[in-house]
Amino acid sequence: MADGGVATLPRIEAPGGASLKRFARRRSTIAFLMTLPLIAVIGGLVVWPAGYAMHLATLNRRMTTFIGLGNFEILLESDTFRMVIFQSVFFAVTAVILKAAIGFWLAHMLHHIPANGQRKWRGMLLVPWVIPPALSTLGWWWMFEPTYSSINWILNIFAIPSVPWLGEPWWARISVIIVNVWYGAPFFMIMYLAALKSVPEQLYEAAAIDGATSWQRLRYVTLPMMRNIISITVLFSLIVTFANYDIVRVLTNGGPRDLTHVFASYAFQVGILAGNIPRGAAVSLFMFPILAIIAFFVLRGVNRRNREEA
Amino acid sequence: MSATAANATPAQGIYHKAGSLRRERRWALVTAYISLIIAAIIMLAPPFYMLLTSLKTSAEVADASGSPWWVHSPTLENYAALLGNRMFIDFFLNSAKVTIAVVALTMVISVLAAFALGRMRFWGSQFLATGVFLTYLVPDTLLFIPLYQIVGGLGLLDSAWGLVLVYPTLTVPFCTWIMIGYFASIPKELDEAALIDGANWMQMLWKIFIPVALPGIIAATIFAFTVSWAAFVYPTAFITSPAEMPMTIGVVSQLIRGDTFAWGQLMAGALLAALPPVVIYAFLMDYYIAGLTAGATKG
Numbered sequence: 001m002a003d004g005g006v007a008t009l010p011r012i013e014a015p016g017g018a019s020l021k022r023f024a025r026r027r028s029t030i031a032f033l034m035t036l037p038l039i040a041v042i043g044g045l046v047v048w049p050a051g052y053a054m055h056l057a058t059l060n061r062r063m064t065t066f067i068g069l070g071n072f073e074i075l076l077e078s079d080t081f082r083m084v085i086f087q088s089v090f091f092a093v094t095a096v097i098l099k100a101a102i103g104f105w106l107a108h109m110l111h112h113i114p115a116n117g118q119r120k121w122r123g124m125l126l127v128p129w130v131i132p133p134a135l136s137t138l139g140w141w142w143m144f145e146p147t148y149s150s151i152n153w154i155l156n157i158f159a160i161p162s163v164p165w166l167g168e169p170w171w172a173r174i175s176v177i178i179v180n181v182w183y184g185a186p187f188f189m190i191m192y193l194a195a196l197k198s199v200p201e202q203l204y205e206a207a208a209i210d211g212a213t214s215w216q217r218l219r220y221v222t223l224p225m226m227r228n229i230i231s232i233t234v235l236f237s238l239i240v241t242f243a244n245y246d247i248v249r250v251l252t253n254g255g256p257r258d259l260t261h262v263f264a265s266y267a268f269q270v271g272i273l274a275g276n277i278p279r280g281a282a283v284s285l286f287m288f289p290i291l292a293i294i295a296f297f298v299l300r301g302v303n304r305r306n307r308e309e310a
Numbered sequence: 311m312s313a314t315a316a317n318a319t320p321a322q323g324i325y326h327k328a329g330s331l332r333r334e335r336r337w338a339l340v341t342a343y344i345s346l347i348i349a350a351i352i353m354l355a356p357p358f359y360m361l362l363t364s365l366k367t368s369a370e371v372a373d374a375s376g377s378p379w380w381v382h383s384p385t386l387e388n389y390a391a392l393l394g395n396r397m398f399i400d401f402f403l404n405s406a407k408v409t410i411a412v413v414a415l416t417m418v419i420s421v422l423a424a425f426a427l428g429r430m431r432f433w434g435s436q437f438l439a440t441g442v443f444l445t446y447l448v449p450d451t452l453l454f455i456p457l458y459q460i461v462g463g464l465g466l467l468d469s470a471w472g473l474v475l476v477y478p479t480l481t482v483p484f485c486t487w488i489m490i491g492y493f494a495s496i497p498k499e500l501d502e503a504a505l506i507d508g509a510n511w512m513q514m515l516w517k518i519f520i521p522v523a524l525p526g527i528i529a530a531t532i533f534a535f536t537v538s539w540a541a542f543v544y545p546t547a548f549i550t551s552p553a554e555m556p557m558t559i560g561v562v563s564q565l566i567r568g569d570t571f572a573w574g575q576l577m578a579g580a581l582l583a584a585l586p587p588v589v590i591y592a593f594l595m596d597y598y599i600a601g602l603t604a605g606a607t608k609g
Contacts, residue, residue: 132540243449
């Protein structure tokens with residue numbers, strides 16, 4: 001790639017329209033060549049598999065005949081899959097709300113303390129985000145383990161009876177959410193903290209002179225200034241949480257009685273473990289319209305606000 | 311709306327208000343520290359407990375009489391057993407091999423593309439930049455089944471090289487996106503000066519953009535590293551033989567055997583597997599955080 005550019009070197013200094021035009025032409029060629037690997041990755045590993053997934057989802061189990069929307073029909077009729085839809089939505093919405101709220105609170109608390117101490121606290125609080133989730137979930141699994149549960153041990157000190165964390169469906173659902181919130185809240189915290197720091201101090205001074213209470217400062221200064229970051233972070237987290245696989249796989253593996261499966265873990269079970277590739281592809285594809293609609297509205301809102309500011 | 315509030319406050323009220331402000335501020339500080347302490351305990355408890363367990367003998371783990379939150383006779387035997395285990399060392403080498411290859415590939419692809427997209431406007435570059443951002447939003451669990459078929463078709467299933475092929479879907483979009491942002495923040499005068507001096511585009515990228523945007527490049531490299539080290543869905547789907555497994559899936563699937571779990575060893579394995587990203591974070595925290603937040607603040 002570099003050779004093509006080197007050859008033009010002496011000619012750049014030559015004045016005149018013709019060489020300039022040639023230069024411009026060459027520039028777009030070079031630029032295109034530079035983006036070619038990116039186009040190959042996006043085209044070959046994202047766009048093509050996405051189209052291929054749609055094709056796969058319309059085949060029968062042995063991938064020999066076209067059955068149209070048959071896989072989707074079968075899935076929608078099965079109780080397990082309806083439960084998967086419910087569980088995915090419940091899990092993603094609850095976890096994201098909790099993560100956003102806790103992250104927002106922690107970011108505010110961090111912002112309040114003297115600046116020289118913030119680094120240390122921030123460093124400690126971001127640790128859950130740094131550990132690969134599959135591995136930290138192993139630790140949580142051990143903490144939830146029925147016989148030796150160290151969380152129950154602490155609860156027992158406060159005279160709270162032991163909780164069957166992973167044994168009962170609802171407790172298992174809550175456990176998955178707890179682990180996800182523990183893992184994801186620091187991410188929200190760090191995003192909101194960055195956003196808080198970008199709000200100009202003059203705005204708060206102006207608000208203070210106007211006699212605004214701390215609630216009014218939050219409501220009329222902080223939140224409007226942070227709206228874009230909040231929506232992007234929520235969008236990103238909603239997608240990642242909705243499509244989560246590792247926490248469910250390690251913690252419950254879908255159990256008890258397939259009641260904690262989300263789209264990803266169910267797609268894995270049906271598609272890879274049970275060998276029904278087309279139906280697994282169909283399960284994954286169910287995520288797509290939901291995610292696309294959320295992304296569309298969030299990004300439209302962000303764009304509109306950006307244009308208003310500009 | 312706040313103007314009326316200001317008018318309503320009488321002149322003496324300001325002094326009264328100043329005193330209450332100070333008290334309010336002190337309470338805010340106390341609340342802040344209490345919240346942070348509680349949060350830090352919760353955030354650090356699981357890794358701390360993993361560390362405790364990894365230092366216990368199997369007998370002490372099985373002993374349910376004492377406090378699980380303390381270790382009475384610490385031992386390094388779990389770590390020694392793992393480091394003497396050929397399979398575990400292979401997990402580490404596989405992870406290192408895949409991660410280094412993916413990071414190198416990602417950085418070349420995304421720096422070149424970001425430079426072209428951010429600096430050399432051409433037909434469709436805006437469209438492509440938007441496409442990069444949208445690809446970043448596609449989760450890996452959406453595409454792992456067709457990719458399983460594609461990787462299988464190439465004969466790369468159950469091979470670490472298959473992972474090198476697919477991991478760029480996790481890293482390239484975000485790295486390109488943040489590099490576009492970093493390159494865009496470099497003043498236009500710099501490249502004009504370089505062009506006048508007769509530099510070509512490659513020289514400009516290599517001699518000006520990469521050195522100036524070095525913090526961004528470090529941040530993107532750290533991101534690519536942590537993501538490929540932590541990747542879980544693809545290796546779980548593609549790799550079945552222990553000899554080809556990277557760390558994450560190796561620890562999760564191979565150290566759990568039978569009904570009696572060697573919890574101490576499992577936790578030691580998980581901690582060792584988590585060590586590289588944690589060490590990088592400990593030393594390069596500011597770059598790590600810059601990479602994390604760059605995507606959103608520029609979005």
